[in-house]
Amino acid sequence: xxxxxxxxxxxxxxxxxxxxxxxxxxxxxxxxxxxxxxxxxxxxxxxxxxxxxxxxxxxxxxxxxxxxxxxxxxxxxxxxxxxxxxxxxxxxxxxxxxxxxxxxxxxxxxxxxxxxxxxxxxxxxxxxxxxxxxx
Ligand code: THU
Numbered sequence: 449x450x451x452x453x454x455x456x457x458x459x460x461x462x463x464x465x466x467x468x469x470x471x472x473x474x475x476x477x478x479x480x481x482x483x484x485x486x487x488x489x490x491x492x493x494x495x496x497x498x499x500x501x502x503x504x505x506x507x508x509x510x511x512x513x514x515x516x517x518x519x520x521x522x523x524x525x526x527x528x529x530x531x532x533x534x535x536x537x538x539x540x541x542x543x544x545x546x547x548x549x550x551x552x553x554x555x556x557x558x559x560x561x562x563x564x565x566x567x568x569x570x571x572x573x574x575x576x577x578x579x580x581x582x583x
Pocket of ligand 1: 472475477478479494495496497504505506507508537538539542
């Protein structure tokens with residue numbers, strides 16, 4: 449893992465606290481995420497579900513969106529947590545958005561008990577589509 453133990457602990461605490469706010473009325477599957485900027489600031493998010501299921505927003509994308517809305521553009525790491533047997537893995541849509549805005553980000557997958565695995569987004573999204581392909 450490229451992220452320091454100190455930053456891991458901060459991210460894990462932040463994502464865990466955000467997970468408590470998850471609006472997972474339909475799936476009951478609560479997810480928390482926290483993104484770390486190059487300046488050391490942390491923005492967190494949880495999943496928000498809709499009665500129109502397809503409108504559901506994942507925790508990772510909400511954390512990233514919060515940071516982007518605050519004007520942040522440089523990211524080091526994102527940590528995701530859920531009550532899964534092993535580390536929870538980000539969905540494909542979140543991988544795409546992370547790659548779009550943070551192509552060098554480290555993705556730290558955890559469960560609430562603290563099991564963890566980490567990969568760069570480039571490992572999680574092979575042969576990515578991105579801005580360069582639109583040119
Ligand atoms: N979910 C996330 O928040 N992040 C992921 O990467 C996987 C899925 C949420 C969406 C939905 O609210 C619930 O988990 C079940 O899919």
